[in-house]
Amino acid sequence: MTLHQDITTSDTLRLTKRPAGERGKADFGWLKSAHSFSFGQYYDPKHLGFGNLIVINDDLVDGGKGFGAHPHKNAEIFSYVLGGALEHKDSMGNGSVVGEGGVQYMSAGSGVTHSEFNPSQTAAMRFLQVWLLPEVENTPPAYDTIDLTPADKDGKLKLFLSKDGRAGSMTTQADASVFAATLNGDQMITQGLCAGRKAWVQIAGGSVRVNDVILNKGDGLAIDGSGALTFDQGQDAEFLFFDLAP
Template sequence: MKKVIHRADTRGYANHGWLKSHHTFSFANFYDPNRIHFGALRVLNDDAVKGGMGFGAHPHDNMEIVSIVLDGALEHRDNTGKQEVIRKNDVQIMSAGTGVVHSEFNASKTDDVNFLQIWIIPAERNVTPRYDQKTFDPAARENALQVVVSPDKTADALWLHQDTWFTLGKFDAGKTVEITPKATGIGSYLFLLSGEVKVDGEVLQTRDAIGLSEYDKANIEVIKPAEFLLIDVPMLN
């Protein structure tokens, strides 16, 4: 087994007043040559945006982008005329492909919004841009693993142009969850949203993360009630 530990307090941090952003991987002014990516997982930003503020229109291309709102609501607009609001328990995916221009603003004028924006390196470049969004029942991840992104286009989940799975879980203290690789060459990256768990002897606390590759199985031991996001991706060079 190979593993990498990313503690919450080692992440990059930017405070722009209206935006507070933590970067798990190198992004913007945060650069660490040892934290460029974990396999196809390129960006994991933990953003908090003040009411009435947001990101103006900006371009993306050749990246698979996942937005998960943890608290509040985020308004999305793009150059195709699409307009959506992403709320807690919603997941939105965007295949930037040949190029998109979009904006993201806090849908509230007063309350903060906290969301994760995650970039996945695509298996195929220059695809036709596409968006999708789905609301997932939080009850389905109570002491269970809820798959919200899957390569299986027939599954009750969203899909990306990559062999990647996103799984949410919310577990009571004392529970143990066994995880295994989804396929050969796939690694698993666990980002702890809240609580405390132990993975392969490593104790993780809120916003800590662990990446596992070249493993057969691992146990997530829940020490304190915990919520986490598990991202399975090909281990690219």
């Protein structure tokens, strides 16, 4: 990674691009995954996470396949479904199917076992799986889902996960606020980043400009400092925005 080509600075903000093509890759046949941060057999000491954000996996799962029952502990995990549907079952007794535009969230806390499958036998499904670190460990595990309509995120940041559960968002044990947005044409979004926080942008599809940085599908953007962020020049863009603890 040639850092000087991927870093943009201003008086108060430092933006570091994480190009899609430099992510770790895994191909198990039924599962194809790209890792923004070190995960599984992919390890890069330069990319161990960003603040309390430790996993972003871009997963494509074949029809009828998935992840069998496996344990988690002390991680805040959500899956943002981009195509197809994701079926979830866990040791708390929860079972649900989340379709495109939906998000499933699990606070693993003191420990939980779950499975995730593609319920379609024929169509592939794609989702972003994200892990955040909780502020307090060993809390009771929890599960929730939310459906985001196209109108919810059209030209605006839609909050769907937050520490305080504000604005109808799901409540997480992590010090983080997570938003989804789509952007096209002359639409523009402005968002402030407060001093003492970090931010990350993950592009799920299309392309968008953040301040002076052009991002395409799969790219990430680490943001340090404070100041105003402008999202514009969207071309079928869909992205997540994370406001994170330092």
